[in-house]
Amino acid sequence: MxxxxxxxxxxxxxxxxxxxxxxxxxxxxxxxxxxxxxxxxxxxxxxxxxxxxxxxxxxxxxxxxxxxxxxxxxxxxxxxxxxxxxxxxxxxxxxxxxxxxxxxxxxxxxxxxxxxxxxxxxxxxxxxSPEIQSRFVRAAIDSGDVGKTHAPVLSDREHQVIELIAQGLSNAEIAQELHYAEGTVKADIRRINHAWGVENRLQIVLRATEFGIISI
Structure with a gap:
């Protein structure tokens, strides 16, 4: 245990x-x-x-x-x-x-x-908290930078992971939602971090908004 x-x-x-x-x-x-x-x-x-x-x-x-x-x-x-x-x-x-x-x-x-x-x-x-993430995203949108840069290519599953991160789900909850092992989700997040040059979930959400992948 x-x-x-x-x-x-x-x-x-x-x-x-x-x-x-x-x-x-x-x-x-x-x-x-x-x-x-x-x-x-x-x-x-x-x-x-x-x-x-x-x-x-x-x-x-x-x-x-x-x-x-x-x-x-x-x-x-x-x-x-x-x-x-x-x-x-x-x-x-x-x-x-x-x-x-x-x-x-x-x-x-x-x-x-x-x-x-x-x-x-x-x-x-x-x-x-999701409501704080939303405020960060709104600030990014209001800055006028959203959609001005192009996102590195990610897999469909990685896009799904990003959308669920933006909803505030934990790694375990994402794994349950997508029917994958939690270790697979963690590996996806590591690849996203590396591809986008970010370090954490909040930065993923902000970058995804910047790329126009999600909107909140």
Whole structure:
């Protein structure tokens, strides 16, 4: 059996921590190893609990999630940080992603979506809420650059994978949808990354929009 992903929750709202605790402790895929109520507590909490993934609020009273993310990754670059926030503006997402976070979820995400994102982040994926992806894509469209460049040739299956990535599906969900092994989906994504010179799922969506392959 796969070992459960160790999760640390960082949020200054006690009610949010309580809600996250309720479903993180009821799913075998994850184990809640600690909580912190401010960014200033993150490093000590990490030392105590050795998390694989941190669910990080952005706006906190003392040290916010962006700075806390930088500190965590300076201390342990292997730790994965997923922002979990009420903010839905693309500039907020870019700020924390540039600080090193591997994911950005809005707090109206379902428990299943949050847990799936934690598992995906631990596996090395980037995870971004579909509504945030849509905002990035809209910004790309509004810039007027969409369709001005030509996409390298991809297979029909790779095009299907791109469309499902744009819908926010995880690798496992894409594999189920297309009736392929998850390893096949991962290999397709590696080929897309190489062909397009990108590094993660969000960049795939942005590039696909740029090439006029998808529209959101």
């Amino acid at each position: 796969t070992e459960a992903v160790r999760v640390l929750v960082v949020d200054d709202e006690a009610l949010v921590r309580h809600a996250l605790r309720a479903f993180l402790t009821s799913d075998d895929r994850v184990t809640l190893v600690g909580e912190a109520s401010d960014g200033s507590e993150v490093i000590e909490a990490c030392k105590r609990s050795s998390p694989d993934v941190i669910l990080m609020d952005i706006k906190m009273r003392d040290i916010g999630g962006v700075e806390a993310t930088r500190r965590v990754l300076e201390w342990n670059p292997r730790c994965r940080v997923v922002a979990l926030t009420t903010f839905t503006t693309e500039w907020r997402a870019l700020e924390v992603l540039r600080a090193g976070a591997c994911g950005y979820l809005v707090k109206n995400s379902t428990p299943d979506e949050i847990i799936a994102a934690v598992v995906a982040a631990h596996a090395g994926d980037r995870v971004v």
